[in-house]
Amino acid sequence: MPHSTVCLSFDFDALSVWLAYDRVTPAMLNRGEYGARVGVPRILELLRRREVPATFFVPGHTVESFPDETESILAAGHELAHHSYAHVDPSGQSPEDERADMERALAALERIGVRPLGFRSPSADLSAVTLELVEELGFLYDSSLMTDDYRPFRPRIGDRVSRDSPLERGREARFWELPMCFELDDWVHFQFNFDPYRKGGAAPSHVLEIWRAELDFMDANVEGGVLTYCMHPQVIGRGHRITMLDQLIGHCLDVGARFERMGDVAQRLG
Numbered sequence: 151m152p153h154s155t156v157c158l159s160f161d162f163d164a165l166s167v168w169l170a171y172d173r174v175t176p177a178m179l180n181r182g183e184y185g186a187r188v189g190v191p192r193i194l195e196l197l198r199r200r201e202v203p204a205t206f207f208v209p210g211h212t213v214e215s216f217p218d219e220t221e222s223i224l225a226a227g228h229e230l231a232h233h234s235y236a237h238v239d240p241s242g243q244s245p246e247d248e249r250a251d252m253e254r255a256l257a258a259l260e261r262i263g264v265r266p267l268g269f270r271s272p273s274a275d276l277s278a279v280t281l282e283l284v285e286e287l288g289f290l291y292d293s294s295l296m297t298d299d300y301r302p303f304r305p306r307i308g309d310r311v312s313r314d315s316p317l318e319r320g321r322e323a324r325f326w327e328l329p330m331c332f333e334l335d336d337w338v339h340f341q342f343n344f345d346p347y348r349k350g351g352a353a354p355s356h357v358l359e360i361w362r363a364e365l366d367f368m369d370a371n372v373e374g375g376v377l378t379y380c381m382h383p384q385v386i387g388r389g390h391r392i393t394m395l396d397q398l399i400g401h402c403l404d405v406g407a408r409f410e411r412m413g414d415v416a417q418r419l420g
């Protein structure tokens with residue numbers, strides 16, 4: 151039976167995710183900076199020790215605000231992928247603004263020598279034109295959708311559906327979807343916030359139980375499945391959580407799963 155693949159992905163949002171809130175304060179921005187100051191070095195040390203490759207989705211705003219930390223990810227051999235410029239949810243952008251934001255982020259990555267293979271939408275949401283843009287700009291994969299769980303697939307572009315009319319399927323995209331889900335997203339479980347209120351604060355043992363069970367189910371039931379974990383340096387970087395990630399990596403290795411950068415998965419799929 152083909153082996154299971156695990157993709158560790160880190161959305162290095164830093165300040166950008168907080169700037170997308172309606173009301174941002176200096177204290178919120180400092181919470182974002184923790185991801186660059188503490189989270190990234192701590193994650194890189196763990197990945198180095200475990201000899202595991204990973205994918206970092208980095209907004210252009212982060213590339214330009216934290217060039218040394220971004221460079222350290224590249225220098226360690228990990229993949230840098232596209233995560234918008236300023237972490238604005240595309241579902242609320244005009245098509246012109248969305249294109250300009252995407253191109254500005256591409257330019258920021260190109261200035262450090264990166265032609266990204268993959269895209270993840272900020273906030274895991276889409277506008278009506280996002281997938282077309284992803285295809286037009288030549289990405290090999292997207293990782294924003296929850297249509298499937300363990301099987302990469304070609305997402306559809308141009309679906310038509312409403313309350314009055316059933317689904318009319320669009321065409322298949324030329325790129326792969328490497329699906330994500332909120333259950334495997336550290337922000338959802340751990341990140342506290344006052345306004346808008348987010349409970350956060352989950353025990354890592356609770357999250358590890360969920361994250362391990364997803365891998366175990368896939369490994370037992372899906373041939374050659376691909377499981378994507380989505381994390382944020384400013385969230386997973388805390389001591390008790392990085393310990394959990396270390397334990398998760400150990401479990402994946404114990405069951406014989408292999409770690410791959412998402413771009414390598416997309417290239418392997420052809």
Ligand SMILES: [Zn+2]
Nearest residue numbers: 161163272273
């Ligand atoms: Zn993000």
